[in-house]
Amino acid sequence: MTENSLTESKSRVTHRLPSIPMLVVLQGGISAASLVVEIVAGRMLAPYVGMSLYTWTAVIAVVLAGFSAGHWWGGRIAERPAARALRSTAWAMIGAALFTGGSVILLRWAGALLPHFSDPLSGILALTLLAFFLPSLFAGIPAPVLAQISVSASPDASGRALGAMFAAGAVGAIAGTVLAGFVFISWLGSVGTILAVTLFYALSATLLFRLARRAGGPVTGPTGAAMSALAVLGVGLSALQSPSPCTTESQYFCIRSMDVSADPAHPVWMMVLDHLVHGMTARELPHVMFTDHAALLDELARARHVPGFSAFFIGGGTFSIPRSWAALSPAPRMTVAEIDPVVTDIAARDFWFDPASARVLNMDARRALLIAPDRYDVILGDAFTDIAVPSHLITQEFFQLVQSRLTPGGTYLMNVIDHADRLETLVSLAHTLQTVFPVVEIWTEAKKAGPQERMIFVLAAGDRPTPRDRIETLSPDPILFARLPDGALDRLRQRIPPTLLTDDFAPIDRLMGLRL
Template identity: 55%
Template sequence: MADPLGRMLRALFPAPCARASTLAMAAAMTFDTATTGMEQKMTRATPLWLLVGLQGGISAASLVVEIVAGRMLAPHVGMSLYTWTAVIAIVLAGFSAGHWWGGRLAEKPANNALAWTGGAMLAAALTTAGAVLILPLVAGPVLSVVTSPVWGITVLTTLVFFLPSFFAGVPAPVLAQIAVDTAERSGPALGAMFASGAVGAIAGTLLAGFLFIGWLGSALTLVVVTLLYIASGLLFFWLARSRAFGLAVLAGAAAAGMAGLALAAPAQCEEETRYFCLRVDDLSADPNSPVHLMVIDHLAHGISARYLPQVQFTPHGAMLDHLSRLRAPRADFSTYVIGGGSFSVPRSLLAQGAGAMTVSEIDPEVTQMAAEDFWFDLSRADIWHEDARRALLTRPEAMFDIVIGDAFTDVVAPVHLVTREFFELIASHMTPDGSFLMTVIDYEDRLAALGSIVLTLREVFPVVEVWTHAVQPAPGARMVFAVVAGAAPTPVDEFTAPAPDMTVFGALGDRFVTQLADARGMVLTDDYAPIDRLMGRRD
């Protein structure tokens, strides 16, 4: 059993990690092979509370790794339905395989089983710390070879996170077997072990999402898990009275060294928050005239020039900015922007004389970065650090002339912000001559997402327009649109705006838009809105 495992480790991981993982398992094998046909002396007395505690702690740590996996993958593949589906499936597959192997180990004498389990936990420590180092190395090659977004994410997740989950799944059957064998009442003991695993999983999920990632970051969180795995692995060897305890200590030291390398590795995020991985890139040709790009996870979310606040550097920003001013019912119009990002559009509108500005940005760290690196004056806007839909539901009195929807996770708008019910909520917060503008990303030969959003908006607004860059797109190209909804049409059907070069934008013909909505669209509701499938990246 050991040789195939060693070969698998060497195939999937760089040599140092594979050798260290093999060392961890060798510690267990050394004790096992030294065992004669007669069962060794009984293990150290292991009270049920200790078994329950170990099961709960390991379960919690393994779920922390699952949550962190999604966070770590985001800078490479985004944070989408595909990402979380792959993470959950691969981690559960690892647990399942680990449980199966743990069940085989549970048939051994208790001290042998504990020694093998200790080796598995040290291997879990090594592969967990190694994930921080391996992911940046393999992400590029994997995603360049496996071009399908679904399979690319799945393969990448498997290479990096299957083995940590596999090894973390080993202890549960072993600990449950020992609990049943040693307890006075096997039923309550088995129930306690199952309950401990479930409670640990809940605790790990909550700790990762609400505490560890936001306060420690992904790498340090995995280092904490690594140290817990090392401690539990050494405890298993000690409980087994293993002759290989010294070898286990060496394996633990190797895992601790791997954790140190993980902490020293270059950070994937300049700022890691509870929501996003943030980075600022300097695009300046002249250091005296800075131009900055904000990257959220793996997607560029906005560009701003310090001394040119009115210039947009992206097509969608140029359309939202210019259309807002074209459709404004008065010079000092009020604006509500859903999704701040780099705050480029709010900054431009304010620089050109817009009135009251309100922005919903769910992540306070994004707002702070916009102020520090994108020169947005926070005193000129009312910032709501909460979900836009909840913000409007709790403020029925808020009314706006212009509402701009520009919130994205990956290249997909959050599902609850594209439904008929949400558009009805938007309409109830608009002045009679107000307008709603929304960025939509879709592919030239698909357009199902665009058609569905248009069809859904037409359920609420009498006039719906679609604007885009006035050039012939390449076949299959990804296109950026601005969808406009309100009570009246825009007074022009074409305009020129800096993006940053002077660019012509035009409205698609009403007949084409109607045919598109009728042929490819579906009405999106809170009950059913498959926007990830409609707007997601191409296979």
Template identity: 55%
Template sequence: MKQLWLLVAVQATVAAASLVVEIVAGRMLAPYVGMSLYTWTSVIAVVLAGFSAGHWIGGRLAEGTPERALRANGWALVLAATTTGGAVFALRGASGPVIATLENPLAAIVTLSLLVFFLPSLFAGIPAPILSMIAVQAHPDRKGRALGAMFAAGAWGAILGTLAAGFLFISWLGSVGTLAVVTVVYAVLGLQSLMAAGGLRDLGAGVLAALLPGGLAACALTLPNPCTVESDYFCIRVIDATDDPRFPVRMMVLDHLVHGIADATEPTAMLNPHVMMLDGLSRLRMEGRAAWSAFFIGGGSYTVPRAWAAMDLPVAVTVAEVDPSVTQVAQEHFWYAPGDHRIVHADARQTLQREDTTYDVIVGDAFSDIAVPQHLITREFFELVDSRLNPGGVYLMNVIDHTDRLDVLASLVRTARTVWPSVEVWADPAHDPRVTRRVFILLAGETRSPRTRIHHDGPLPADAVRVSAASLDRILEARDPVLFTDDYAPIDRLLGDHGEG
């Protein structure tokens, strides 16, 4: 195994496989801790730390004879296969105790990342210096070229692995299936190195050792998938909220956050406060109109469009939902029939920029983890929304914040006030004060709403109240709210220092 082309191929394959694991890591953590800036920061840091430790170990091992170095390389890859194949079991076994023990979500994210993905990265980092040293020693007259080829192979492998994971493997195979493939790739490369180092004797021992990662990968494939559908964007889960099959109620969970609740027999039921407010406030502001139009940023379980269809409201509905699988799940599991609703499977901001259609109501109900995506909270986006509102139109958006801080709410109000003359905040008066995380509705437009309270009848009667202007001003005066712009919108940081509440 001294031909440069073969060393380059192995180096590129190991690099590609290790980056596939890194991309899969973020998706696997999502059902437990969400898919946020902090999740990706932790995953990248842990994987790089593993690579660094592996490179250091591999550098020491590379100082031996080529045969000993290849043997060490082979066993490192077998261990990479074993820890990769066991990652699913490690995550499912550790997630419960870690999340229950560590109240700080950032600590939980970092700890889970370390426990599950550090060792696969460490063992995958060992081959690079070993293979590079062998390439240099095997080509003494072309040391620089050999070393450059190995570095290039690592970089290109990482690029191809990243693209393959994001665009192909996870979509085709899912996270567990992708890890199983990587496990097999590591094991095969490990056996190849062992055979090159010591012939059949080392190969036989390697085959026996490779049975463990192979068995782990096979067992992992038999585990129940926590996702009902694993799409290109989310782990989508459908959870039955009632045991009575005659009156089914279901929750849609995207990654780890409930995005909608629907009642099969009561399409107009609003079973969580923020949906009730989005529905009630939209109808309040459009009261008396013979016909109106609405644009939804995010579909979720499509609860409000479904309810409006059941109410036979004179509203033309457009929904921009980036994930087609969310729409499909809403139709298959949440009793949503699109009818004459227009559904656009694209980013809402891009859709509003591309089209010059105007609306009477624009509803922002998109989340990435518990935060609204950064590009949907900025002054520039609000200006775009305002340009797509008809005279007298309103913009409503969901806001999640912690009641002991309210930094996000204050910053969004400040930002919205740079665009609209009237900015209101509505809240659920029945909210449990012991729960610090709370959902608000920001409503912006040309004029104030005609009422300060709305009521919803149904299986769960509920009210919503408008926060007084004086209270809202005090919230802003007591803080230093951020003006969110396309250049600076640190919503993850403003939310990230808190537990779930």
């Protein structure tokens, strides 16, 4: 064969390969879709394991592991002739579609296995691996294949072709992250977003099969194509029919509200945000708190201040305390910073909260306190759970902001959850508060705790002590709370060295530990 013949042959092969613009668009789209799945993964895991540093660490690690395995596999596929490589990549996209759509079903099945894990971290990792490793693996296969083909399609500009493909992957990742967080989850929900990615992967597979045929590969058999289409369709329909763990899904939470009363004529509703109960309230008993921390926050505030005081709430949830206080005479002047407007709407719809009884700010509490100079007699911190603690609301700098927004003699109250055999969180929070407030009290139920018991505390900070050292309230049964005696915190500090929590260093996840 002459040199001219070889050149003509290579030219014909190159002409049959996809164009660089088409490869760039395809790579960018697949990269965007894979990052959409990564963002949605955290949202889908939240109803089972919460939204914490551990959840996002597991998601990022598992997705990157899947991409790495997929890139390695794709590199081996890229060594094949272009037509075979494109065809294999098309089948990989079928796999990505099936396992992405199937993650909805698999996650809801695997969620029932969580009680069998000895600690939350292993459960989080197991759920993430089961649901999201394989979608990421198959989504990682196309990148090296498409990059190799881009070089073959532009042998005289291979460097620019590779640069364009890497840039397409990065831009696609940015677009997928932004679209998932700001558009898709808000408008489609988690399942709708996953199904949109499933459809995109299936369409990408169809395009890749066509490109493989154009590059000289065999025509995909009608049986294989039909079976693949039916499989993707079946997985998508099964995901749609799979019962959702959420009553409502907002930008922030998977929200469930349900009547847990024995008698529907006397309803008692419970709100679950992600995987944790955030409050309960009864229609006929607005003054009764159904959680220990809410009962203690309620009584402590009223024990320390005369009627008609002003109050700022960090978090709304079921709005149980604002609803109860609205019935007082005179009613306190109340402001509630609830970041999620959907939570506020559900509190009004299902938990008998009257939005006219308080000023509700749908924004982060720290920002709300920062931008308005208003002062309050009481500020209540009720946005804290077990492993999902907003770290920016527990720092020295935040407590200084809180102090600046209190009236003389004002009180800051916050609930804390810790375990009797650890207490690192409790001691560190109390220690940090003591750097800002002259008086810091620790309140809890007046009983002897078990060695590993999960305990609920309330910290009261201000410039004067509570006039009582014991408080009895309803939760809904009578319960007695007591203030830890003077010197108790000093003794705890000697046994448990505290960590000063600042905006620069607030390792609350480590302090909380891994036990639920």
